[in-house]
Amino acid sequence: MAASEKSALYRQSARRRALAVVALLVLAALPPLLQALGQDFYVSFAARILIFALAATSLNFIVGFGGMVAFGHAAFFGAGAYAVAILAERGVVSAFVAWPAAAALAGLLSLAVGAVSLRTRGVYFIMITLAFAQMIYYLFVSLQAWGGDDGLPLMARSSFGPLDLGDDAAFYWVALACLAGALFLLDRVAHARFGRVLQAIRENESRMEALGYPVAAYKLACFVIGGTLAGLAGALIANHGLLASPNLLHWTQSGTLLVMVIVGGVGALYGGFAGALTLLLLEEILAGFTVHWHMALGLLLLVVVFRAPRGVAAWLHGLFSRRGAK
């Protein structure tokens, strides 16, 4: 009863903040730990998880927080990746220039896509965001100057001041800083006036109109924040694999990110993180056992969804608070 007696508006808790700091410290200690265990390969794998966590988190802000089921997030993710690769080809290799440019490009794209798509809702919104993303996909694939089907390779990771991102541990830390920064930012936004408005729109859109809120403008702003952060994730993933691949733009990528959000927890701050972690870990483990890992992954995801219908993040949270209550 006590739970249902609390306002559904998202509020800060000192406990959660403390947990976040502990988690951040543990994650930061991961590379030296893995290296000590002779598992250097997994540092790079862990960085990949963090990058997908950022991409899924940015989508979750749109889907879970803004209440807009978008099926074209790959467009912004991929655009960020291509921006970095194209800039690198022209000699712009500084992360401090290329990454913000990647985020800005993805932000502008999401502004254009959102401005049109948000005139529709429900299934139509899903379809139109998908259609836009596929258009962007075909645009990049058809341009031979940008590598066509093969994608656009990077000669090296972006330069990052004194830090050598060619070193997997350094790259991991930078990816971790980006993810942590994004989570901190979104958490602030969620508590501020703007975040209140988004939650209330998700709850009762017509009532918000009747309180004088231009609902469409708030949804668009939410969409652009998510798209911009996806562009940053794209910049990171291009650096990670030294390639801006058309696969990043493909609709199946949008689908994967959505699955991460659903598995991790729609609307939970750490939902995207939990989903990316679950999906990529399962994929990695299963691929080691069987070539039919896709099938096995599908079955396991079904189990996860049934065991944790509100997502892995909520399930973990429940587990911890039950422990805490005892």
Added chain:
Amino acid sequence: MSGGLLDVAGVGRHFGGVHALSDVSLRVTEGEVHALIGPNGAGKTTLIHQISGAQTPDAGTIRFAGEDVTRLSMHTRVTRGIARSWQVTNVFARFSALDNVALAVQGRRRDWGGSFRFWVPADAERAIVDEAAAWLAEVGLAGREAAIAGSLAHGEQRQLELALALATKPRLLLLDEPMAGMGPEESERVVGLIEHLGRKVTLLLVEHDMDAVFRLADRVSVLVGGRLIFTGLPDEVRAHPEVKKAYLGEELV
């Protein structure tokens, strides 16, 4: 008398073949409590929708404070000073009563980019929280701040709905059957509240309860079958033969 605060002129609205409103003209002057009565399906709620901006009329114009607002969106009309309540309670059911009203107060704020404020926690904005609490007290919900809107008693939810509308600080408040579904005691409390509000803000009140209408209204308009058949003082309405026939029926004869 110059133009009213609200001037509805020749408004029509149909749904497929149903003519919910036909050539409706209505003037609400500043400061009055104007009741809108009529049998079920007369088009009262539809008229409220056209004035509030929830729907756009097929014909006619709506002017508010001299400005043609016929094509303005609902949220723009709210900023012009038109607020409404719903016949069926419409609040943020999973938020606390205080959070509900705080949203309404925040919606009015224009400081710091209004609600495009991304950094400062809203809970830390005392001015908003305090004002929201004051509105709750105004409608008789003091002490219920932390209660979840959806779990409030029906009458309390209606009061909360009033607080939401009031917190936008309207010049014109459209109330669609604010006493709908209330017991006699709750009704009595809300009638008292509306009487009190009527002294501060112009009201267009849709109501079925004739005792309440005759107690609250300065003027009464009668809508029957989508047509406005009469506007006048409460006593005139009571006496008007066509109104008796069309609406009041045997009840008052």
